[in-house]
Amino acid sequence: MRRIVSAALLVLAAVVVPAPAASADPGTPENKVLNSSDAPLGAVAVPAVADGISSDKVLVIGMDGLRHDRIAAxxxxxxxxxxxxxxFGASLLYTNPMAATSSGPGWSTIATGVxxxxxxxxxxxxxxxxYDLYxxxxxxxxxLNPAYSTFAALDWKxxxxxxxxxxxxxSRVILDGDAxxxxxxxxxxxxxxETVLRQQNPDAAFVYxxxxxxxxxxxxxxxxxYLRAIATQDAYVGRLLAAVKARPSYPSERWTIVVTTDHGHTxxxxxxxSAIEERRTFVLAAGPGITAGARPLDTRLVxxxxxAFNALGLGVPAGIDSRRINQRTGDPFENVPLSGRVDETGIPAGVLGFSHTLPAxxxxxxxxxxxxxxxxxxxxxxxxxxxxxxxxRDQWxxxxxxxxGTFAVADSDxxxxxxxxxxxxxxxLVTGGYPVAGKPSVRLGYTTHYRPEGAQKAQVLVSFDGGADVLVKNYTAETVSQVESLMVGVPAGASTMRVKxxxxxxxxxxxxAIDQVTVS
Known part of the structure; x- marks a missing residue:
């Protein structure tokens, strides 16, 4: 396809960037911010970025409102x-009443991991x-360590x-695209x-x-x-990647590149x-330890x-919803082949998404x-x-x-x-048997999304070695997408436990709805 030169690229050709100031001493971040008023339109005074401490690096690129299903075109x-x-993990967003499919919630979800x-x-x-908590x-x-060098360049103020x-x-560059x-x-x-990535030494950067x-x-x-706008931003991505590869220290560095978006568009x-097209999001990552060509169904925007933390060789922070993009759930539901609609007329015929076949x-x-x-x-x-x-739609x-990815649903509605x-x-729904021999108790974990009405009942039961069912949880109130962790006592001499x-x-x-059942 012929590349189309947009107005943004014509503006880019006229941009003049001053030489960066000397880097700050390692470990002494200056928390610099340059707003659009700091330089005339067409030039940005590039801030000095503290010298980084890690050979592991991460660059996260955010593209607002980028429908991943339009990239190929x-x-x-x-x-x-x-x-x-x-x-390349595609997924769908929440909708109201949790949050609108808007930029504020979307970028907050990306930034915080919750x-x-x-x-x-x-x-x-x-x-x-x-943001004080997350x-x-x-x-x-x-x-975690103020010696890390961090940089953000934003044009949604x-x-x-x-x-x-x-x-x-x-260091932050904050421009005002709305103005x-x-x-x-x-x-x-x-x-x-591009100037910061090529000439300075951040450990982690976000560019919007x-x-x-x-x-x-x-x-x-x-x-x-819209396709032309994607092409223009893709050219910017290429310039950032070229800047990374042009770094004198690049041969000894390990860079992870992440690209993501906050919501889709009709x-x-x-x-x-709440339309599917408005809810479309993705997380795309390439770098050390990240599988090439993978298209996981269990990735989420969080x-x-x-x-980013994994790219820097760090553990995932406690108390967040985020997982590494190269970490699969291990859930046995993911291995079950799915079929298309049978009685549901509102679901496109090509959308595969249900099965009554269960894991072994x-x-x-x-x-x-x-x-x-x-x-x-x-x-x-x-x-x-x-x-x-x-x-x-619109029933939570x-x-x-x-x-x-794939989860289990009992939908009487x-x-x-x-x-x-x-x-x-x-x-x-009855799980396979979990070994419990010699354990006084085990922890039962799963995600639950329960919406009650009328006389309906929802219970979690366990049985040991085929014996009588034991009630461990009775749902009477609404639970909107929660992670459960229940301690279950194991009778003396029991060897196997099933969950119902x-x-x-x-x-x-x-x-x-339930998912990710574990017994540990």
Whole structure:
């Protein structure tokens, strides 16, 4: 495809960047910030960045409103190469009432490694933000060791002003794309970041580009203008990668490159709602230890933080939702082949996302189920975020954010949408046997997303060596995407424990989803 030279590239050609000032002494960050008013439009005074301490480096590039399913149609050779040589995990966002599919919540989720129910940002007002409890990944590095050199270049001003990327970061360039226009500001950001990466020594950097979002709003994500905006930003990515490779110390360094976005867009332009296209996000990473060509289904948007820390040889911070992009869940649900729709007419035929086939040694009890109903949801089903939320929008199925990849659902609400025999929904999902011999107790873990209504019941039971069921958890209240950790006593002499998830006495009464069952 012929590369199209956009206005942003024409502006870029005129940018003049002053020579950087001398670097600060190692371990003495100066917390410098340069706003758009610090230099005339068309030039950015590049700050001095503290000299880094690590040969492991990470560069995170944010592209606002970038629909990952439009990259292939754009002239984007740098993104294409990163996708081919790295791990590319696509996923879907939450929706309201957890948070809108907007930039404030999206970038907060990326920066902090936690979902909006923790970081508190639900929309672009940033009201309720809890960055004091859940800081951005660069600030976490500074808190861990102030000798790390951190740098951020932003042209959506609230990301600096609201503290999404905090003033603890050694050096920040904060421009105002809303005031001066994102094509121009993206070009200035690219040049400033390129200079820092080539001539200075940060350990971790975040660079934000915003024009893809603006063009999608103005012309739609299905437009040629949007593809041209992707091509322009891809050229900026290429310049940043070239700057990294041009570093004199590059042969002795280990760089991880991460690219991500905060939300998607409708074909006609716009986001904030619950359409699948608005919810599309991705995390793309390439570097040491990251599998080339992988397309995992269990990646989530929160995973940038853990991936950045792992790139620097550090453990994942405690108390966050983030996982390394090269860490698979190990959940046996992920190995089950999925089928397309049967009775669900609102789900596109090409979307694969349900199965009643279970992992080896797991069983499904539907002996108390009436006949009929929607086949996809007759008894516990294995499904995916996209398939399940497409079944019915805006009933909080989209909030099941702590499940990953394939998960199990008992959905009496959807099952009841087709005529069935008399009686109520009653199905039990039974795990394989877990060895417990010689242990006084074990810890049962799983994610749960439970929405109650009416007389429905949800219980977690265990049985030892085929004996009587023992109730360990009875759900009576709503649990929106939580991680459970339950201690279960083991009878003397028991050797095997099975876990049972029973959902019953339900008709048109919402649902229960579980995932990542572990016994340790």
């Amino acid at each position: 754009a002239d984007a050779p740098n993104l294409d190469t990163l996708i081919a040589t790295g791990t 979902w909006p129910d923790r970081h508190g940002v639900k929309d672009n007002s940033f009201s309720g933000k809890r 800081p951005d990944f660069l600030t976490r590095l500074e808190n 609230p990301l600096g002003d609201q503290g999404t990327f905090s003033s603890k970061i050694d 001066n226009g994102y094509p121009a500001e993206d070009a200035r950001i690219a040049t400033a970041a 580009f915003g024009n893809t979002d603006i063009v999608a709003h103005n012309s739609g994500a299905a437009s040629q203008a 074909d006609g332009g716009g986001h904030g709602g 995973d940038v933080t853990a991936t 040694s797991w069983t499904l009890d539907t002996s108390r189920m009436p006949s009929g109903g929607m086949q996809e949801w007759r008894g516990w089903s294995l499904t995916t975020d996209e398939f399940w939320s497409r079944a019915q 199925r989209e909030l099941n954010v702590r499940s990953r 959807e099952w009841d949408d087709k005529s069935h025999g008399s009686g109520t929904y009653d199905s039990t 998830f029973r959902y019953f006495d339900a008709a048109n009464n919402w649902y229960w």
